[in-house]
Amino acid sequence: MSDDEKKSPRMRNITxxxxxxxxxxxxxxxxxxxxxxxxxxxxxxxxxFIENEDKNLELLEFFDK
Numbered sequence: 001m002s003d004d005e006k007k008s009p010r011m012r013n014i015t016x017x018x019x020x021x022x023x024x025x026x027x028x029x030x031x032x033x034x035x036x037x038x039x040x041x042x043x044x045x046x047x048x049f050i051e052n053e054d055k056n057l058e059l060l061e062f063f064d065k
Contacts, residue, residue: 016042 026041035041 023038026035026038029035029041030037035044
């Protein structure tokens with residue numbers, strides 16, 4: 001593994017709006033120490049969504065060929 005591969009991916013700061021009930025549940029996950037932060041909870045959810053939906057996203061030409 002090269003030094004570049006060992007580095008964390010560059011993060012981009014974005015702003016999102018989520019329903020209050022989602023935030024309340026994220027706060028519960030943080031309190032239970034399941035996730036360390038809102039950002040990590042959202043990154044995890046997005047990562048899992050993309051992994052589970054990658055075939056459907058390919059059909060929609062989401063990924064570059």
